[in-house]
Amino acid sequence: MMETFEKIEDIEIRLLLEALYHRYHYDFRDYAMSSIKRRLRQAKENMGLATISAMQERVLHDPDMLPQMLRYLTVQVSEMYRDPSYFLAIRQLVIPHLRTYPSLKVWVAGCSTGEELYSLVILFREEGLEERTLFYATDINPDALHQAEAGIYDAERVRQFSENYRQAGGKTSLSDYYHSHYNRCILDKSLRRNVVFSDHSLVTDQVFGEMHLISCRNVMIYFDRDLQDRVVGLFKDSLPRQGFLGLGAKESLRFSTHANAFRDFVRTEKIYQRTDS
Template sequence: MNNPTSSEIELKLLIEAIYLKYSYDFRDYAGASQKRRVLHALRQLRCESISELQAKVLHDPDTFMELLQYLTIPTTEMFRDPDYFLALREQVVPFLKTYPSLKIWIAGCSTGEELYSMAILLKEEGLLDRSIIYATDINPHSLDKAKKGIFSLERVRSYTANYQAAGGKQSFSDYYTAAYDAALFDRSLCENVSFADHSLATDSVFSETHLVCCRNVMIYFNHELQERALGLFHESLCHRGFLGLGSKESIDFSGHANAFEPLVKAQRIYRKR
């Protein structure tokens, strides 16, 4: 076995220090992605080494909050992978309509694009008023942005094609008000949304749900943390509940594989056995 390099040791010590000081647990995140993000943060935070960054993080909570933005870089868009949302609309919504009320968990909601996409879909299917949506993330700044529902108008224009490909039933512009270079989304979309700080690495299940969506999040986890997250989702879901994952994620080689059956395998939508 090769001995770890100095930078690998420094990185491990930084991640351990963050856990001990701030209770944010990145110890089971995929190493390569984590290293890239920390090295990028070094340049932005003007540190010569990971050890220097660690010292700053330990003694200055503001520096930690800055670093957190790099450790949890959101890569998202509205109606990302439109075929996924189309499959939800056509294959999952008919089942959801049989429930008198719904609870839906958007795990790792980031800055809110996935949340608003889901809210729009539910509204068009007549389900939003009887749904409670839990939108969770470990980054408080991302949650604040999600709550505000303000996005770059340039990016929102590019989401229109996604919305249409996802089976959208109205004009996408009906859901937001444009002002200057920003788009403010209809506040009614979030009337039944509960925003919460939640870590899949350390926190537990908080409610029984009918649908869990956690897309393009577990690709940043190592195997152990992926297993933990899938265990939380299985525990949270009601009998015959639904799980939606990202296009690069699968439960096929998980210890929880037998607990779910594929409903739309190409779109990574599963149903609890």
């Protein structure tokens, strides 16, 4: 009986993902099924629906359901200077190479609510590169992009942000870049002056420019192998020779068909450099 339920649920989920794609052009069909299944079960329970099929009916006939679905299907978990050693490696080992360029483009792919973006902007400001850098912050979730552009976070998170910043080699105090108001941390609006926020799907969209640094951390772990390979190819085509790609701690280029286009630059931090291959 349980096996039959599982099979029916798998069919329902695939039909729902097809509905999302054909109705709204959001493509989750090649995301890791275990992750999608877990999130949709939570959505079904929270919405008080009996089946995934009932969710599909609402998605098809009620456009207001789309933002709710995106909140469940896209992971919005981040913090400023998450994994501080990654940002320390960017500061100490990548920045010296980027200094040689008269102008720079940095792409934070899957920027979520903006914490990683602002971590890099502050780092580049402290290293004297902000003025010559254009930052692209992209995500498929419009609500997340709106939060990222606002740059407002719960004050209770700031203690962890500040400790991460210190461990990442911060040169002053993180409090120099925000002010507090009604239990909110509001980042200085000057941090957004060189930032372009844009809707972009790693699943369906193409290259939109040549970047010197791409940071896409803890995004590909939710994709299946074929989609991961597609995304790595997109990054390869976006980077010039000697450009840099940063991934999350649990991500790797090891099994990608594009792996020979990169070399390990900082192996422990999953930072790669584009090669001639």
